[in-house]
Amino acid sequence: MDNILEVTNLHTSFYTMAGEVKAVNGLDFSVRKGSTLGIVGESGSGKSVTMLSIVKLLGTNGKIKEGSILFNGEDVVDKKEDYMQTLRGNKIGMIFQDPMTSLNPVLTVGYQICESLIKHKNMSRRQAEKKAVELLSEVGIPDPKNRLNNYPHEFSGGMRQRVMIAIAVSCNPQLLIADEPTTALDVTIQAQILDLMKRLQSELDTSIIIITHDLGVVADIADEIMVMYGGNMVEKGSTRDIFYNPKHPYTKGLLRSVPNPDKLIKEKLIPIDGQPPDLLNLPKGCPFSPRCPNTMKICLMKNPDLMEFENGQKARCWLLNKEARAKGKVI
């Protein structure tokens, strides 16, 4: 079996006062053992919800409506909470997007790192503390021994994020899911964290899913990239294919939006105009159609299927369908 994770036809919704928020709509993807998948996409496109679905932390109003999630070949969708607890923080390491809410404010940082080592790895408190000091220094926290006794609020935002990373890698997970792990960090520490993740991967064959808005980060660390928009994948391929041969207009627009710092004369940035779709009322056709520069009639009527190319690249766009393209008038 070469896939550590296989997600098929995943539908996840939140039930709110205003109605059903369809955060993920029929997502299919897999992660090869020992490889790194980068996920990029619109804010609100369902990246975090996808990750929370995998570890089943959707809160009281969230629900996986349909689909399967195979971790090591075993479907977790119908598994009970106590089974999930043996995975979380152990076989699956998680770095959440918001470090403020995922650290417990009334427990010391040291206690929180040691907790999972004691629980999952049967370490004594003394062993766990020694390991915790090592971990904190690996993520670049100065004076780690003394810092163990600090509470989260005594750390800066970036330092809290690094504590989360230390906890996530502490039990040598088979799958590390990192949701914006480096957004609050400066580039030197970011580079150090990415190196740590690469090292973990080469030493322990860890598989990694990294969610980020920073295209530089995925260019550096990802083997494959998945691009999400409006609750689904719109494109997936090898990192080189996505950067050098993007197929979907959203992917193309993303790549164009990045400033080029080598230019001496300032040019205006090229954003994609318009706003992300409303998940309470998804458009009938392609969710990107209201912002797409190439929208055709059919795009407004029907969401395109995923097209697969010989190189394994996949994209969901009517422009890639020869027939639709021949018939379709750009509107």
Place this chain on the structure above:
Amino acid sequence: MGDLVRVENLKKYFPIRKGILGKKINYVKAVDNVSFSIKSGETLGLVGESGCGKTTTGRTVIKLYEPTEGKIYYEDKDITNLTNREMMSIRRKMQMIFQDPYASLNPRMTVSDIIRESMVVHKMYNENERREKIKELLDIVGLNSEQANRYPHEFSGGQRQRVGIARALAVEPKFIICDEPISALDVSIQAQIINTLEDLQKKYNLTYLFIAHDLSMVKHISNKIAVMYLGNMVEVAESNELYMNPQHPYTKALLSAIPIPDPDKSKKKKRIMLEGEVPSPIKPPRGCKFHPRCKYKKKICTEEQPVLKDLGNNHKIACHLF
């Protein structure tokens, strides 16, 4: 053109207290002797390691924190020791856009109430005018007026950030501190927000202090860039100059670590690794605070703190190599 904001030898120390008596036992020297100025209508970018004091600098400049030492001038007027009441009229002209659009908007208020609130606080306009103004502001930041009665959680991250911008603009500020305003957004929306900020700057002659970790974006929007390390400013220059010709060993390491959104170039890139541990702002190293991690350090670096020196063409650097 004159300086809108000038800061001289600014310090901000946070006391660390221990025990029930709250005895001060030490200080976090978050900002330790920083000087800079920003010309009216221009943008100063502020970059540096996380925890080096960027946010604290920003908050102290607009006096959300009382400075421990140093002087702050706004339009050449010394505002360092103004009382809260005296600050009132100036505070309106200095606004802040916060890093976290989720946490900085009151979830129980509609978007129009959020924008209205700051006008009410500063007693600006009558109610009719406020309503007009809100419409106009939403339009400027690219939201439609139907959205005015919605609550923050009903918006995407990018839209929320626009609400934050509209709120900051509502009171007609001249100086805006943008603290990581775009890092939570996808790059196509980042580009929208940056273009909006630039258009507004041109239209209203706004002055920005722009704090971010994304050095490519900082370079794009800033006229000058200042680099901080552990509470000190170590290098300041025009943004092209700083980017093309960095001099301080820390700046060089920082620029070499920028991830490049191009897989082939990224593989070829040589990174300057920083040795050693990040020092603590509670017990900063003597001499140059960067010396424990610097591979060029000389004897004097461990003894004496270097001061900012002008290398010509307004490129300033604090390092004993120069």
